[in-house]
Amino acid sequence: MLGAFFRAVVGHPWRVMVLAVATTLAAATGLPGLGFTAAYDAYFSPDNPEWRNFQAIEDKFDRRNNVFLALAPADGDVFTADTLAAVRELTDAAWTLPYASGVTSLTNFHQSFARGDELVVEPLVPPGQLSEAEREATRDRALANERVAGGLLATDGGVTGVSVVFDLPDARKEAAFREVTTAVRELAARLEADHQGLQVYLTGSVMLNQAMVDSVRWDLTHLYPPFFLLMFLVLAVFFRRATTTLATLGVLAMSVTIAFGLAGWAGIVLNTASLAAAIIILTLAIADSVHVLVGYAGALASGRDKPAAMRESLRINARPVLLTSLTTALGFLAMNFSDSPPFRDLGNIVATGVVAAWGLSITFLPAAMMVLPAPRSGAGRVSGQWLDRLAGFVIARRRLLIVAGLVVIVGLASAIPLNRFGDNYVEFFDESIEFRHDTEFINRELTGMQLIEYPLTAGSDGAAQDPAFLRRVESLAEWFRQQPEVRRVVSVTDLVERLNQAMNEGDAAAHRIPDSRALIAQYLLVYEMSLPQGTGINDLISLDKSAVRLAVVLNPIPDQQMRALDTRARDWMRANLPAEMVTPGSSISIMFAAIARHNFTSMLTGTALAFAFIALVMAWAFGSVRLGLVSLVPNLAPLAMGFGVWGLTVGQTGLATSVVASLTLGIVVDDSVHLLSKYRLARVEKGLSPADAVRDAFANVGVALCLTSLVLMLGFVLMTLSAFTMTVHMGALTAIIIGLALLADFLFLPPLLLAGDRTDDAGT
Template sequence: MTAAFRWIVGHPWRVMLLAVAATLAAAAGLPGLGFTAAYDAYFSPDNPEWQNFQAIEAKFDRRDNVFMALAPAGGEVFSAETLAALREATDAAWALPYASSVTSLVNFHQSFARGDELVVEPLIPPGRLSDPQRADARERALDNDRIAGGLLAEDGNVTAVSVVFDLPDSDKEAAFREITTAVRQLGNRLEAEHPGLGVYLTGSVMLNQAMVDSVRWDLTHLYPPFFLLMFLVLAVFFRRVTTTVATLGVLAMSVTVAFGLAGWAGVVLNTASLAAAIIILTLAIADSVHVLVGYAGALAEGRDKPAAMRESLRINARPVLLTSLTTALGFLAMNFSDSPPFRDLGNIVATGVVAAWGLSITFLPAAMMVLPAPRAGAGRLSRRWLDRLARMVIARRRTLMMAGLLVIAGLSAAIPLNRFGDNYVEFFDPSIEFRHDTEFINRELTGMQLIEYPLHAGAEGAAQAPDFLRRVAALAEWFREQPEVRRVVSVTDLVTRLNKAMNGGDPAAARIPDSRQLIAQYLLVYEMSLPQGTGINDLISLDKSAARLAVVLNPIPDQQMRTLDARARDWMRTNLPRDMVTPGSSISIMFAAIARHNFASMLTGTVLAFVFIAVVMAWAFGSLRLGLISLVPNLAPLAMGFGVWGLTVGQTGLATSVVASLTLGIVVDDSVHLLSRYRLARLEKGLSPADAVRDAFAHVGVALCLTSLVLMLGFALMTLSAFTMTVHMGALTAIIIGLALAADFLFLPPLLVTGDRDAPADDGT
């Protein structure tokens, strides 16, 4: 390696040109990167909840929709002004791009009998209505269980227009953008033309748009302060703008290489995998800082620039390679994730980490040969402070070991306080329009958490059989008795209402008829009487072989939703034929379940990564004893971090399920540098364990403090994101890195002095 270092230092311009050329070659792949805002990108094709959701969409109408709530200032939907706005919104919704179905109060049809004839007519007649007509329509709407709590709030103060879209199979991203632009323009127009009217938008299409909105927010609110902070920290420490710029150049080139190679591989980014950029920028600083601190230290000892850089590379090449390798292994373990974006995130960051390593020992040393030398701002004061810290730690090693073990055990005991689950509405900062609007609709109109059950009857037409429908009705009634449920939507309610209407409104006729042919006739006549674009295919499949039961929930934690689904399946197994027993599905269920799936799969990946890292550490240090000692301060921060999370936040979701693997490679970095210098002092200088600890603190302690500070600040800045997954990942990682630094300074040295001595240890005085 010495010859390679001499060549790098001796041919700086050639090295820099080669590094830039390699970066540009990777950058040529950037146009190959894709981006998707679709929420379904988080689910792999073999995810069971995703497969259930796809099966429902294949059997019934697709649910790509926008739900537009209208809230009049006066709180009365059935005023002349609000009904006029509702008609305008309904008519305009038909003109939205790709709209296939529009449903609202003004085109909802009610059924009743006229003699032996079933009559289906609009709930709200066309034209201007008198006060009595509006009052009558309000009463009938609130009495209709297909309306109240769905298209109309139970107090009659908010209503909605539901629009379903038939999206093209190709370029759905463009279709989403076109729809959301048109919908928002419609909402703005309604609010402008009808003062006091509030328009709120939710639905799967708006969920996808919220993903885009959160990315835009991050680009303008997260990345600028991050770059400014990194520049200030480096500038203050090195006290030279040129050194800071060269370091930032390594960061920018590392990100470019990582995303360029991802583009060559055809990776499609989303809101989660885009976080790779800021993670790489944070991690890439560490290698450069260690090389530059070693370079500045060698210059301070009187060496000239080439000799100082060669000495820095000689000392740092091995630990920098080792830290990069362990960090990359930690991120590569994310390939065990059940969610594709997090697999992409791990691969992109691992690539960036390797690129940062290569650039920090090639481009950066070469650049330093043609730029003014850095002047590390930590100075002798920091070294004196670190020496006093080392002496204190060694002198009180037994107390610190006992206290450390108690803290580790205490915080680790809080890990079970974490609960699994993700609420997709809460993925977004309250400043994002989707979250604000969805929470309003969830509170004032209808629940946006739901579970859908596709209940199969078997053969074509069998879903119209009386026995089958009675079983569906029994399940619906069971759900209505559950405290978590707000309302239940089922074809059995429609059949019951039709039978009652055909029997002169007799309450005793509000039941499922005994004749399959009569039921089929009711549904056929009702469907044929509906206006174009409306139907009942969301309740019963087109071939009448299955019924869909939709259970709308009150706002509840995701774990409680999973518990309700489990209770429902237990009831089905007891009361329904085996063919009708089915798991529930919905966007809410999918996100509620994937965190648990992902944690289980990531546990395997993290364990394997840990084994690989342990082997690498033992091999690198040439000592099984040092390798084993290093494991304690590397694992303890993970356990303590999740314990702190359980005590403070208590919710682990899709993002935090990958943090153990993500941080495993990072927290190893400080202990690697500390142990490398410790081992060097023991072998080359023949120092005792206590003196070797002081030597390590003096030579790498400043760099460890700076790199850990940068890492903590970088990940802490991720909490400014508008996307909660990014916020949680950044916050938990920053906590673990801080705990790792404390463990490396306060817990690892006592372990070394106690467990790695051939003779009585120096007491540190």
């Protein structure tokens, strides 16, 4: 049956090519349906617990998208006439930004004090031109205010910030992000031009989303062009004929088009992670074509004409190419167990592209080669003397290689526990991306960008103004202030204590929570009514006064240390607070720190199922359970060794690297499938001894294995040039594992085959 199919492909090349192109064009009609999002929340599924906690805080405390602009004067003094004028100018201009709904800065921050029985709320920075003495007095007041120092103002008075809140329309949020970002950057540039020596730094959730866009733009201009050029050069050097190279590139382009076209029909929305599917498909699709073309060139060299040579190549490669495509697709489909939607999309798109590449490599490619001139003599053929020497070494040293291989595998695998889980979202981006540089500056010089937020519930409406409840909140805030990881704590209790002190003639003893719930409610009401438009306290206490938000701003610390702090905090809450107040912390930092561990746990199930399916496929394909299981040993070993090497070198396992085990499982099986197929062919069809079968397998498939592994490694190594750290880590770890897999296939798998083949009595 397969023979008839191959004869039809070879005998009617034009029909096959037209059908392949028509199929590709049909799939391509789905491309307009592809979406793209730069939103960081795309990494979290709706049922993610950290995401649900974060959304609960956003909904309860009227939190929206924001931009934080930090102003750093060259003289290191915010309280000069020019810098204060710049702050006022920025505060006023920020209100004109698209979708701006709130602005907070030094010049519109209000302080409170008592005048007789009246609570007075007035600007911290007086309006108009200030004398030097007035500016110094303003500096002292600002640095003494716990709600200002370390937040809107650096503790040394050298940097200040302006926070702008935006209410973006859900219907066109991506366009709104671009509109806001453009306007903010233009405003910052204008401010720097008008005030000599002033530097403006930008961060916040809006700028985080823009950083996602910036990293994609960087990759499209700096990563993809060299990748395409390198792939073309590798193929051109190997095949030595432009037409053969172009036919292979045609398979690659059509595979990507089909995969992304079908993704468009499925309504998939791409982001910075799933967009990497294009490079992965292009890299993987080369392997099938190389094996078919190498077999074709070898058959031509033996004296067959073009049709006979192609039919022979398809005959000997059809099964291994199908198996490699199937196992690779299974590995990527296992990514559907990921907790992160973009990685599920990545797995499905790549699996589709792999299947498309398989179909095109046994239809379009053979048909194209019937129309194009035959490869030049020696194209795709490399001297096999070194492979024969390698085979001889492996055969002669097979017992030593098994022992040495086990030692290396166990040794490297023992380093796996050195990996720590977690992602710092600021470090998702290369230092060339403005967001990382600016955020690290603000984190270092002004206010910490790592934080944990706790929504503390009092129960009924108004109950958050109860003195007993607020004292419990303050006790938790005080516990946090004593922790070494904490930079500052923001709580409504600070405001209540300051208001109570102001209404008691500034008496330091009155800096406490009042005993009257009605008095607290009155303080907060008067204070809110005195604030200018666009400012309020709904970020500290909910609108219905049933809950408060405690924000814990952290020093720069590793993610696992942040999670440990949250765990200690909940332990303290359980021991010292009512059960209804015990709550997990949440923030963007917490979400990304936690999802890597969640994803790794869920991917264990996916990888285990993929392993089971691949084992069954291998056993069925080779008609031997023993051979199928033996083939998996050198394919699981590279995964263990790769994560061990990662633990020794990088040591951080994040969201991207947590899917690498599943991603590489199907890929690394490919080489062993081809080696085992040629070994079995030599044993069954040629009647060779096990040792001679190893030599024959090395001679027939060794060059192709080296080329495909080299291309795969280069493709994933090039991903390390990305401006997006997730792509960098995924590419680097995958390349390491593929390299280790090639060594295992040449140095570990053949000795296992020889040791397990009982008919090998000579060993030569």
